[in-house]
Amino acid sequence: MFSWTAWRRKRLRARPFPLAWQETLGFLPVLHGLSTEEQRKLQGLIHVFVAEKSFEGCGGLEMRDKIKVVIAAQAALLILHLHHDFYHRVNSILVYPSTFRHNMMHRQGDGTVAAVNQSHLGEAWPGGPVILAWDSAYQGGRRADDGQNTVIHEFAHKLDMLDGTTDGIPPLAQDLDPPSWRTDFTAALENHQRALKAKRPHLIDAYGATSPAEFFAVASENFFERPVALKQEEPALYQRMAAFFRQDPARRQA
Template structure:
């Protein structure tokens, strides 16, 4: 009975709150990350996005007016992550907040002596456990990629949301049946430590060095590259890429016309870099 009620509610929402064709075409055409999706995938993505927009409230901060196109732009990318996972990972929160630009968030950290240190950080995005996703529209808007190819603040913050399902962001989201926590941990730990060494030695990295902050950031950044520049991630960390294929139940590198799917000189600066 419960499943029948859920199915009825889903059909009702999809019927009553359908996204206008013109708006859908306008927004999705401006998102290269969607290139290569098959017709069935696009239909499923549209359904998930419709349900997401119905379930979540969007608010603008500092006087920003959130238009339907802006909300759809964020929602469709959020739902790309869960294209083959359904909406359950996003169930325990309800709000997306958009700032016009970067915003300042207070932080408190306790040192080894037990002293609490307060600081303020300028952010382009933030995810709260059980709370909102907060984004800078200047960093999330169509065409924005302030930190170079492969980066996407929307995907980054919603990857944190997936990670937080276990109660904290630690780089280990709940895995599907048949996936190994041990294998995941070994693969991600090895890749994280490799990147940490590269950054510590001052070497240039194909993956954003911000991923070396901690395991949670490594997972979020790896998720950005998985969708935005799959060839980069598959080349740099092939085992991480394989684990993300299993987790997201997608393989973006195989999609025709996918961004970062070829040896793009903007991404692979060295001629002849293998994909």
């Protein structure tokens, strides 16, 4: 059946990739090591992403192509080999110049809910926008070996949310053997929590231990930025992430 969306996307993907955009990608080592075919595919995804999403500068930030491309490229890396619909629930991407403060409802230990005003580098709202701090979105891509990447983190949350729940488990295709995927993922999270308790050094930072959803987001940052170390430290988790994303970034860095 004819689909206007598919037709429009096909045309967008076939567009030549602007030289200035290409230069921007060169500043993002997290993208290095992709094959020529993967680079071409990524460029097509960036074209569609930039055309379809509404990028809005907030807090005085003036929106420009470089910002869109840096965000689109890193978001596109996650879905490079997935069956996907361009994060279809994300219509807008709001970008602040730097850390932004936000009122959030927080459930406290006694069960009451309080509004807290917190600083954020990024947020992914279920069914809503992704909000990012531009300096950290850019630095996250520029420094690709510290396991900290706000764009990957927030868009990993968006993949997790695709099945309607934010539980660290994105929709899993049957060939991934979902029950064992979940078992290995949960075991890795518990292992991480035990390591923190015992003050054992661990690749994944403490924030990853706060919930399965954060563990998936932080594991995704490490999967793309420090794949070799993650594979060494958490081989089962690495294999499950590689199976989910259908990518093997450790091989790209070998």
